[in-house]
Amino acid sequence: MKALTIALFLALGTVSATAQASGNLARGQELAEAVCAACHGMDGNLALVDDYPKIGGQHEDYLVFALRAYRSGDRDNAIMSPFASDLSDQDIRALAAWYARQDSVLRVMRLR
Numbered sequence: 001m002k003a004l005t006i007a008l009f010l011a012l013g014t015v016s017a018t019a020q021a022s023g024n025l026a027r028g029q030e031l032a033e034a035v036c037a038a039c040h041g042m043d044g045n046l047a048l049v050d051d052y053p054k055i056g057g058q059h060e061d062y063l064v065f066a067l068r069a070y071r072s073g074d075r076d077n078a079i080m081s082p083f084a085s086d087l088s089d090q091d092i093r094a095l096a097a098w099y100a101r102q103d104s105v106l107r108v109m110r111l112r
Contacts, residue, residue, distance in 0.1 A: 022060065023090070028098025031091055035083060036099075045105040057104025063096035 032042055040046055044056025069075035070084035
């Protein structure tokens with residue numbers, strides 16, 4: 001019985017840590033609306049210019065990596081770097097969580 005209790009606590013701890021690792025969706029939506037939607041759209045599938053990537057449905061960890069790279073200067077982009085420079089780690093996780101949970105137009109196009 002003691003082993004079962006320990007296993008349960010470990011499992012709950014893992015679920016809790018995973019939930020905390022993901023960003024705040026409401027904050028992600030708020031940031032997307034205020035800053036990102038003009039170029040990427042609220043769902044991440046708008047591309048006003050062909051060079052702007054569609055980020056809806058992209059992997060959350062990739063979006064976190066990319067935004068941190070723009071913020072640090074490891075990725076240099078005249079448009080993205082200034083936007084990312086003002087983002088906190090929490091904001092980056094929130095935006096990544098928001099866009100990762102959107103449908104991807106690219107996936108829909110591949111299914112047809």
